[in-house]
Amino acid sequence: MSQPLLELRSVSMSFGGMRVNDDISFRIGKGERVALIGPNGAGKTTLVNVISGDLTPSQGAVHLAGVDVTALSISDRVDAGLIRTFQITRLFKSLTVAQNVALAVMQRKGLTRNMFSSPMDRPDVRREWERALGTLGIGHLADKQVSQLAYGQQRLLDLAIGLALEPKVLLLDEPAAGVPSEESSKIIEAIDKLPSDIAVLMIEHDMDLVFKFARRVLVLANGKLIFQGSPAEVTHHQEVRRAYLGSYADARHAS
Amino acid sequence: MTDRAIVDGMSPPRFSVPLELRAVAITLALGAIGYTLFPEDLAFLTRLISITLLVLSLDLVTGYCGVATLGHAAIYGVSAYVVGNACLAGHSDPLLLLLVGAMAGAVMGLVSGVLVTRFKGLPQLVLSIAVGQLIAALANKLSSLTGGSDGLSGISPGRLFGVYAFDMYGRTGYVFSVAVLMVVFVVLLRIVHSPFGLLCQAIKDDSLRARMIGARVYPRLVLMYGVSGVVGGIGGALNAINTGVVGLDSVGFERSAEALVMLVLGGAGSLWGALIGSIVFQVFEHYVSAANPFHWMTMVGALLIAVVLFAPKGLVSLGGLLAGRTASVLRRRP
Numbered sequence: 001m002s003q004p005l006l007e008l009r010s011v012s013m014s015f016g017g018m019r020v021n022d023d024i025s026f027r028i029g030k031g032e033r034v035a036l037i038g039p040n041g042a043g044k045t046t047l048v049n050v051i052s053g054d055l056t057p058s059q060g061a062v063h064l065a066g067v068d069v070t071a072l073s074i075s076d077r078v079d080a081g082l083i084r085t086f087q088i089t090r091l092f093k094s095l096t097v098a099q100n101v102a103l104a105v106m107q108r109k110g111l112t113r114n115m116f117s118s119p120m121d122r123p124d125v126r127r128e129w130e131r132a133l134g135t136l137g138i139g140h141l142a143d144k145q146v147s148q149l150a151y152g153q154q155r156l157l158d159l160a161i162g163l164a165l166e167p168k169v170l171l172l173d174e175p176a177a178g179v180p181s182e183e184s185s186k187i188i189e190a191i192d193k194l195p196s197d198i199a200v201l202m203i204e205h206d207m208d209l210v211f212k213f214a215r216r217v218l219v220l221a222n223g224k225l226i227f228q229g230s231p232a233e234v235t236h237h238q239e240v241r242r243a244y245l246g247s248y249a250d251a252r253h254a255s
Numbered sequence: 256m257t258d259r260a261i262v263d264g265m266s267p268p269r270f271s272v273p274l275e276l277r278a279v280a281i282t283l284a285l286g287a288i289g290y291t292l293f294p295e296d297l298a299f300l301t302r303l304i305s306i307t308l309l310v311l312s313l314d315l316v317t318g319y320c321g322v323a324t325l326g327h328a329a330i331y332g333v334s335a336y337v338v339g340n341a342c343l344a345g346h347s348d349p350l351l352l353l354l355v356g357a358m359a360g361a362v363m364g365l366v367s368g369v370l371v372t373r374f375k376g377l378p379q380l381v382l383s384i385a386v387g388q389l390i391a392a393l394a395n396k397l398s399s400l401t402g403g404s405d406g407l408s409g410i411s412p413g414r415l416f417g418v419y420a421f422d423m424y425g426r427t428g429y430v431f432s433v434a435v436l437m438v439v440f441v442v443l444l445r446i447v448h449s450p451f452g453l454l455c456q457a458i459k460d461d462s463l464r465a466r467m468i469g470a471r472v473y474p475r476l477v478l479m480y481g482v483s484g485v486v487g488g489i490g491g492a493l494n495a496i497n498t499g500v501v502g503l504d505s506v507g508f509e510r511s512a513e514a515l516v517m518l519v520l521g522g523a524g525s526l527w528g529a530l531i532g533s534i535v536f537q538v539f540e541h542y543v544s545a546a547n548p549f550h551w552m553t554m555v556g557a558l559l560i561a562v563v564l565f566a567p568k569g570l571v572s573l574g575g576l577l578a579g580r581t582a583s584v585l586r587r588r589p
Binding site for chain 1: 445446448449450451452453454456457459460461463464465466467468469470471475482524
């Protein structure tokens with residue numbers, strides 16, 4: 001691997017005496033699709049919070065494209081191209097769908113200091129939010145309030161905001177969780193169509209999605225990275241099967 | 256389209272030009288209506304406009320940014336005192352005084368913003384009260400600057416544009432105030448629809464998410480506090496210019512609380528709401544307190560309870576609902 005886009009070096013995170021992430025190291029390179037799996041409480045979301053800057057690790061460092069970003073704020077990391085989505089959708093509820101995405105575009109372009117222009121009219125901004133919504137098939141919802149959207153549509157919007165920020169590294173925290181199957185297929189389709197050069201790390205419980213999406217799987221259990229390898233290797237790994245996969249691996253093995 | 260036009264914060268920005276023209280037309284029409292209804296009591300109307308500016312100023316931080324504050328009169332009062340002193344020191348040009356007030360308000364707004372927006376929720380609210388109380392106490396103590404409990408009096412502004420004197424009937428003051436309100440309102444409409452304004456609303460909705468799109472939350476909130484300070488400062492300046500007196504009530508807790516009540520009544524998060532709320536509250540207060548000086552606060556309380564029960568998003572939501580219905584009825588009959 002050449003210069004990794006995202007690299008964790010011995011990251012540990014403790015809350016009080018509780019060690020939630022224990023000495024985790026991995027690298028993700030340009031264009032890689034990596035899944036992070038593990039049982040509930042394994043520390044997956046904590047790890048994403050550490051990477052995105054919501055939490056400062058107790059030990060270790062997070063590097064983005066070779067630069068140590070451990071001490072940087074959330075927004076500085078976003079500027080550097082580290083973007084995440086949320087397990088429970090977080091959107092700007094008093095804005096329209098289009099405004100949600102347009103704001104991300106304008107923030108990226110450094111236009112949010114502007115106090116007097118009409119933001120949505122700028123052709124360059126408009127083209128971008130229309131494209132981001134179009135990519136996810138929710139262009140027709142542009143003028144709706146967020147509160148009028150179905151949950152699956154909100155997840156698509158969350159992803160559209162992420163795309164509009166032009167990530168170099170995209171962290172997806174359970175993108176298909178709680179979404180009815182017809183919409184989750186849209187989400188999977190959208191993830192499939194992500195620009196090929198960005199690095200994606202996806203937390204996911206849905207093993208079908210993991211196997212479809214990932215070339216590499218990281219397995220977290222009790223805060224430790226217990227294994228990483230191809231999806232096929234993961235299903236055959238004894239410790240992983242014991243810790244997590246259980247019946248799923250057996251079923252897959254049998255079939 | 257109708258459902259989007261209900262709250263001005265949400266209306267599509269591509270119609271922003273007609274929206275601003277509408278704002279000009281509405282403020283001028285309100286000014287004319289006021290003049291027709293209360294020709295003998297222009298002093299009441301100029302006071303109303305001055306307070307309306309305070310409520311608009313509060314809306315910027317509370318309605319658009321979600322900052323809880325009960326100390327906003329500090330901005331208004333400090334500006335009024337500064338303007339009063341500037342005038343007494345011989346700088347009596349009304350436009351200059353307005354500028355002085357706006358700058359004093361901006362400084363006070365930035366200072367409050369730096370302190371208050373560091374925190375969230377209850378600590379924020381308590382801190383805002385503390386700032387307000389501190390300013391009120393200072394105003395009381397520094398009587399050489401404020402006249403203490405007697406107030407700062409003898410403020411007599413010069414002629415407007417060197418031509419129009421502030422007459423005893425208050426006509427010049429009234430026209431001046433309406434014009435200032437109109438300009439401020441139009442500028443604020445632009446600001447709340449700007450990228451900056453949208454970002455502030457986004458921060459109100461979810462500040463962590465705003466950070467996750469790269470926003471620097473704290474500096475943005477402080478900046479909006481500064482803008483709010485300019486508006487509140489202009490309100491305070493108008494108060495000093497028009498009444499010629501600045502009293503402790505200008506900085507008091509009650510002034511802050513009343514402004515918040517007016518904002519909630521009209522609808523926070525909408526400039527129209529701030530406008531409607533302050534007009535309705537003050538006109539209601541004007542009539543009811545004259546009719547029943549002992550129980551008028553009870554009636555104001557009853558009005559508020561009714562609004563909170565039946566239109567929790569403020570009177571402006573009723574207006575929007577009505578406009579929406581009318582529009583859809585009209586559309587059905589081409």
